[in-house]
Amino acid sequence: MKIAVIGTGYVGLVTGTCLAETGNNVICVDIDAEKVAKMQQSIVPFYEPDLESLFKRNIANRTLTFTTNLAEAVKESLIIILALPTPPSEDGSADLSYVLNTAKAIGPMIDEYKIIVNKSTVPVGTADKVREAIASFARYEFDVVSNPEFLREGVAVNDFMKPSRVIVGTRSEKVKKVFTELYAPYMRQGERLIFMDERSAEITKYAANAFLATKISFMNEMAGLCEILGADIEQVRRGIGTDDRIGKQFLYAGIGYGGSCFPKDVQALARTATEIGGDFKIVDAVMKTNYAQREKFLDKVINYFSADLKGKKIAFWGLAFKPETDDLREAPSLYLINELLAEGVKIIAYDPVAMENTERLLGDRITYAKNQYEVLEDADALVIVTEWKNFRNPDFDLMIEKMKKKVIFDGRNLYNLERMQELGFYYNSIGRDIVQSK
Ligand code: UDX
Numbered sequence: 129m130k131i132a133v134i135g136t137g138y139v140g141l142v143t144g145t146c147l148a149e150t151g152n153n154v155i156c157v158d159i160d161a162e163k164v165a166k167m168q169q170s171i172v173p174f175y176e177p178d179l180e181s182l183f184k185r186n187i188a189n190r191t192l193t194f195t196t197n198l199a200e201a202v203k204e205s206l207i208i209i210l211a212l213p214t215p216p217s218e219d220g221s222a223d224l225s226y227v228l229n230t231a232k233a234i235g236p237m238i239d240e241y242k243i244i245v246n247k248s249t250v251p252v253g254t255a256d257k258v259r260e261a262i263a264s265f266a267r268y269e270f271d272v273v274s275n276p277e278f279l280r281e282g283v284a285v286n287d288f289m290k291p292s293r294v295i296v297g298t299r300s301e302k303v304k305k306v307f308t309e310l311y312a313p314y315m316r317q318g319e320r321l322i323f324m325d326e327r328s329a330e331i332t333k334y335a336a337n338a339f340l341a342t343k344i345s346f347m348n349e350m351a352g353l354c355e356i357l358g359a360d361i362e363q364v365r366r367g368i369g370t371d372d373r374i375g376k377q378f379l380y381a382g383i384g385y386g387g388s389c390f391p392k393d394v395q396a397l398a399r400t401a402t403e404i405g406g407d408f409k410i411v412d413a414v415m416k417t418n419y420a421q422r423e424k425f426l427d428k429v430i431n432y433f434s435a436d437l438k439g440k441k442i443a444f445w446g447l448a449f450k451p452e453t454d455d456l457r458e459a460p461s462l463y464l465i466n467e468l469l470a471e472g473v474k475i476i477a478y479d480p481v482a483m484e485n486t487e488r489l490l491g492d493r494i495t496y497a498k499n500q501y502e503v504l505e506d507a508d509a510l511v512i513v514t515e516w517k518n519f520r521n522p523d524f525d526l527m528i529e530k531m532k533k534k535v536i537f538d539g540r541n542l543y544n545l546e547r548m549q550e551l552g553f554y555y556n557s558i559g560r561d562i563v564q565s566k
Pocket of ligand 1: 277278279280281282337340344377378379380381382383384385386387388389390449450
């Protein structure tokens with residue numbers, strides 16, 4: 129099939145590449161000419177595991193091409209996928225200007241039947257707005273479909289190739305036929321393809337993300353209780369996760385969720401509820417809890433050093449909002465770093481892939497280390513923000529040798545408390561007893 133993908137961010141590029149991989153002809157469009165030129169030379173613009181080989185292969189096969197020319201891409205394609213940003217506006221609602229302006233531009237370019245697909249996470253009713261925006265200019269028949277993405281950064285290629293489900297919001301029989309064919313290579317007999325109306329599809333995406341965010345905030349509040357009551361959140365997680373009704377995933381207490389989706393989507397859902405005159409009490413509480421979680425973690429560091437924080441050297445392990453990505457959007461690390469800098473702390477940081485992006489944001493306000501041990505040189509404390517694999521089983525002897533003080537604040541509960549005790553660390557994690565240094 130001939131497909132245009134408008135917008136080459138994480139979602140657009142992963143979608144385009146994975147659709148090309150199963151034999152479709154995909155043209156990706158972006159307004160950023162420099163980015164397009166780089167992609168034409170097979171340079172992937174961001175880090176995402178498994179993407180590069182698929183990307184390069186399909187460029188070489190000419191099944192994946194790039195252009196800044198929207199009209200050309202629309203003309204060539206039956207399916208036009210909008211994968212454009214929907215950032216939060218000042219009031220928390222999703223800003224639809226990129227989506228709607230593109231829809232308006234597409235209208236007059238349509239010269240035969242087309243299917244326009246909303247991939248971006250958009251509030252309920254957006255499919256109707258896109259339809260209106262196109263209809264005011266279009267002279268030919270077209271359909272607008274809501275087909276939200278459920279791609280996790282770090283495993284996005286796998287999520288696309290082996291989806292847990294594909295939601296398609298449409299009432300058009302013609303679209304249903306095309307989408308059944310389009311997604312057939314990714315599942316057996318279409319068993320995970322779920323058709324519904326556009327509005328239900330739009331809200332399904334918010335419901336999924338808000339529900340997952342709720343699980344995390346629930347566990348983070350539970351962790352707070354455990355700290356006060358002398359219980360261990362990791363034991364509680366194991367104790368409840370084995371119940372299939374609860375499930376093992378997304379029960380990890382930590383420093384709070386970040387990233388490009390959860391904070392934005394939860395906020396937009398709350399905003400939608402307010403707009404229709406109601407409120408969504410659970411979702412409001414989820415947001416508050418998430419913000420408080422970062423503050424509580426910061427307080428652990430501040431309280432430990434009490435009045436003596438100024439001039440201390442604090443090392444960071446991890447900057448990205450989660451492992452296997454270089455994405456810093458809504459990363460708790462940025463909040464912590466900014467707050468600690470304001471207290472006069474010297475920060476030195478290391479992340480396996482997010483260093484360049486951090487340097488772009490923070491410049492010379494912090495120092496950057498080449499590896500996970502160099503960063504510890506002379507440090508008064510280590511703060512662990514991202515659970516990268518190479519932080520899970522480090523050389524503790526080397527750490528002790530490098531660090532000035534054996535102090536760890538762990539926002540991801542990476543280590544066993546007994547082990548920390550034996551090694552003589554002060555170890556303050558989430559929802560567990562504090563190990564005092566020897
Ligand atoms: C998410 C959704 O999972 C995906 O389906 C959607 O389409 C886009 O948003 P992503 O933002 O890539 O994907 O990250 P995800 O792996 O879901 O993690 C989100 C945040 O929750 C991270 O900050 C992570 O550290 C945090 N998290 C996750 C926890 O704190 N505890 C957990 O148990 C799981």
